[in-house]
Amino acid sequence: MSDDPVRRQGPPEERRRQRFISKSSAVSLKYLRRVEELPHMPEALTPFLHILGHVFVEQGGAVKPEHIPTVGTYCVMVPPELIYAAGAMPVKLCGGSYTAFNIGDDVAPRDACPLVKAVMGFETVGAAPVYRECAMIAVPVTCDCKKKLAGYLGERRPTVALHVPSGRDRDEDMERFVEELYAFGAKLTELTGAPLSYERLSWACGLTAAAQYELSRFITLRRKAPLVIKGTHYMAAMNAMSYTHISLWTRHMRALCDELEQRIRNGEMASKENRPRILVTGSPIVFPNFKLPLLIEEMGGALVADETCMGERGAYDPPAIVDQSTDGILRALANRSTRPCTCPTFVDNKRRLYRIRQMIEDYRVEGVIYHVLRGCLVYDYEYRAMEEELGKLGVPIIRVESDYNEEDVEQLRIRIEAFVELIKYGKR
Amino acid sequence: MKVYAGLDGGSTYLKAALIDEYGRVLRTGVTSTGIDNNASAKRLLAGLMEACGVSRVDYTMATGYSRKILEVADDDVSEITAHAYGVRVTAPKEYRSGMIVDIGGQDSKIIYLDANYTVKNFTMNDKCAAGTGKFMEVIAQILETTIDQVGPLSLESTAPCDINSTCVVFAQSEVISLVARKFDRRDILSGMHLSMAKRIIKMMKKSEKDGDVLMTGGGALNIGLRKAFEDELMRDVFVANYPQFNGAIGAALLASERG
Numbered sequence: 200m201s202d203d204p205v206r207r208q209g210p211p212e213e214r215r216r217q218r219f220i221s222k223s224s225a226v227s228l229k230y231l232r233r234v235e236e237l238p239h240m241p242e243a244l245t246p247f248l249h250i251l252g253h254v255f256v257e258q259g260g261a262v263k264p265e266h267i268p269t270v271g272t273y274c275v276m277v278p279p280e281l282i283y284a285a286g287a288m289p290v291k292l293c294g295g296s297y298t299a300f301n302i303g304d305d306v307a308p309r310d311a312c313p314l315v316k317a318v319m320g321f322e323t324v325g326a327a328p329v330y331r332e333c334a335m336i337a338v339p340v341t342c343d344c345k346k347k348l349a350g351y352l353g354e355r356r357p358t359v360a361l362h363v364p365s366g367r368d369r370d371e372d373m374e375r376f377v378e379e380l381y382a383f384g385a386k387l388t389e390l391t392g393a394p395l396s397y398e399r400l401s402w403a404c405g406l407t408a409a410a411q412y413e414l415s416r417f418i419t420l421r422r423k424a425p426l427v428i429k430g431t432h433y434m435a436a437m438n439a440m441s442y443t444h445i446s447l448w449t450r451h452m453r454a455l456c457d458e459l460e461q462r463i464r465n466g467e468m469a470s471k472e473n474r475p476r477i478l479v480t481g482s483p484i485v486f487p488n489f490k491l492p493l494l495i496e497e498m499g500g501a502l503v504a505d506e507t508c509m510g511e512r513g514a515y516d517p518p519a520i521v522d523q524s525t526d527g528i529l530r531a532l533a534n535r536s537t538r539p540c541t542c543p544t545f546v547d548n549k550r551r552l553y554r555i556r557q558m559i560e561d562y563r564v565e566g567v568i569y570h571v572l573r574g575c576l577v578y579d580y581e582y583r584a585m586e587e588e589l590g591k592l593g594v595p596i597i598r599v600e601s602d603y604n605e606e607d608v609e610q611l612r613i614r615i616e617a618f619v620e621l622i623k624y625g626k627r
Numbered sequence: 628m629k630v631y632a633g634l635d636g637g638s639t640y641l642k643a644a645l646i647d648e649y650g651r652v653l654r655t656g657v658t659s660t661g662i663d664n665n666a667s668a669k670r671l672l673a674g675l676m677e678a679c680g681v682s683r684v685d686y687t688m689a690t691g692y693s694r695k696i697l698e699v700a701d702d703d704v705s706e707i708t709a710h711a712y713g714v715r716v717t718a719p720k721e722y723r724s725g726m727i728v729d730i731g732g733q734d735s736k737i738i739y740l741d742a743n744y745t746v747k748n749f750t751m752n753d754k755c756a757a758g759t760g761k762f763m764e765v766i767a768q769i770l771e772t773t774i775d776q777v778g779p780l781s782l783e784s785t786a787p788c789d790i791n792s793t794c795v796v797f798a799q800s801e802v803i804s805l806v807a808r809k810f811d812r813r814d815i816l817s818g819m820h821l822s823m824a825k826r827i828i829k830m831m832k833k834s835e836k837d838g839d840v841l842m843t844g845g846g847a848l849n850i851g852l853r854k855a856f857e858d859e860l861m862r863d864v865f866v867a868n869y870p871q872f873n874g875a876i877g878a879a880l881l882a883s884e885r886g
């Protein structure tokens with residue numbers, strides 16, 4: 200039977216793993232191709248796509264120097280500086296895989312969000328080296344799904360549940376989060392043997408500062424010329440950040456900015472001037488779940504900005520270190536990772552409305568698409584306030600709900616196409 | 628005279644409308660979609676042109692599910708835009724621009740318009756057939772009547788039945804059990820209309836509930852459904868002229884802006 204082309208080798212578990220790998224590689228490859236096929240792709244985007252291909256198609260590990268261990272993180276509230284300072288490297292593991300989702304669907308309750316189901320799927324099947332190779336995992340306790348995920352992962356491997364305050368206006372809350380970071384730091388030291396000294400921390404802050412510098416350059420370029428790069432291409436670059444050593448990513452980002460600057464000088468744009476300019480906000484958009492950005496641009500919209508936690512939200516200003524000491528840095532990091540954050544898991548999140556208003560102005564946005572992953576209550580809750588706010592500004596908004604499968608693509612397409620037309624015809 | 632055509636390719640029917648440069652409807656027609664969409668569309672258009680005595684069409688716009696494959700058309704537009712345009716022609720005079728409730732064969736949608744008939748927003752149900760023409764057809768069959776009779780029959784009801792299921796399959800079995808329990812089919816039909824209306828009203832945005840409501844699509848021809856909407860919303864509901872051709876007429880009107 201060994202030459203049977205569809206019969207896999209080994210025990211059932213192993214055969215399932217192999218099937219999983221080939222299926223998820225195929226889906227990732229398909230989406231990678233669609234990203235590549237979008238016209239006006241900058242040449243400097245290629246290395247970012249290689250990273251996504253390496254991780255999701257070739258099923259390789261994180262892209263990094265060999266000896267460095269990786270620490271899996273979720274959300275934007277785990278300060279990468281701590282991990283780099285300890286001599287490890289963070290990889291952001293929020294999942295976007297439809298294949299993994301299918302497996303996680305059997306583990307998580309029906310109404311859990313697909314992002315967390317995908318993570319549970321990866322964990323259950325034990326494939327995907329980026330997941331497997333992590334020496335430790337840090338899960339911020341934010342929404343209910345993440346909370347239960349922390350518990351689930353904790354039963355299986357070394358996991359730190361990072362208790363993020365749900366409010367950020369009281370000193371006690373911040374104090375507690377600083378303590379959390381200390382405890383997390385101690386775990387990291389246990390793992391690598393490297394103490395979190397002032398020198399190491401400030402060196403790590405330098406690493407992320409360099410990345411943030413390039414990112415802020417990128418954001419400035421894009422504010423000046425919202426159409427200089429397709430939104431899907433931008434999202435691919437941001438997604439690649441999750442799986443790459445930050446110095447490497449910074450280098451790729453620098454090259455991308457250089458190319459975009461050149462484009463602007465040459466008056467070369469990635470989209471026609473009269474295309475409706477759209478901003479995406481809402482639940483995370485994680486590769487390969489790129490159907491939404493792809494549909495927007497394929498249906499004639501220009502995706503000029505995104506306010507999601509895989510996009511600009513990860514690009515806060517560098518930590519403002521007031522007190523030049525280890526404690527000073529930790530406090531600065533605690534502040535940086537929570538205060539400006541627009542994640543809806545905070546009790547009060549008015550700043551998200553401010554941020555959106557700001558972005559609408561900066562990128563001259565003409566319509567907002569509000570993405571809700573099925574079961575992602577925290578984002579769904581905030582829709583109403585957003586709709587009200589945008590109503591005052593006269594900026595149209597639609598809510599689109601989607602899941603990790605391709606069955607809803609046509610429904611999404613109809614809505615997105617009609618939304619693009621709504622803006623187009625509304626302009627005349 | 629300039630002539631513009633609109634085609635609305637639905638899942639089972641293909642509809643067409645011809646209008647002149649003043650936006651007057653010259654002729655409408657319908658045919659079953661058939662296997663070859665394009666050939667059906669050509670035949671349908673040729674028939675309409677002949678009936679109006681015109682030899683050429685200046686611009687053709689397609690909408691509906693099959694719009695991308697209708698090669699006879701010069702361009703295509705989504706159903707939302709087409710319907711919003713259509714009501715500029717089909718809405719009765721008293722209607723103040725507000726909300727369109729379109730009940731088609733396979734989906735229903737609500738479109739919110741500003742005072743200038745520009746689309747502000749929309750909501751759609753297209754994952755479930757409950758609340759669509761298809762659902763009405765299924766129920767009519769169970770009750771051994773025809774689709775054009777369900778409206779008039781339901782108006783004679785004195786005690787509408789409760790139909791609570793929000794899913795076609797379950798609603799269907801609910802209806803079957805009502806029949807078995809010897810309920811009057813007029814009461815069953817009336818109950819069905821109420822439950823459809825409720826389901827669609829649930830889709831309406833609370834913030835947009837004040838505008839006038841205009842019904843379009845095949846469902847608008849059903850007087851029983853219209854009454855159910857009026858009863859549930861507790862106010863008047865308008866019905867478009869040529870309701871089932873509203874999409875095609877809108878497409879034709881858009882065509883007239885091009886050609």
Ligand code: SF4
Pocket residue numbers: 273274275276293341342345483508542543544
């Ligand atoms: S939205 Fe908030 S809780 Fe959800 S993944 Fe992003 S950072 Fe985490």
Ligand code: SF4
Pocket residue numbers: 312313314315342343344345482483572574575576577578
């Ligand atoms: S914020 Fe939403 S998408 Fe992210 S983990 Fe929570 S429920 Fe899932």
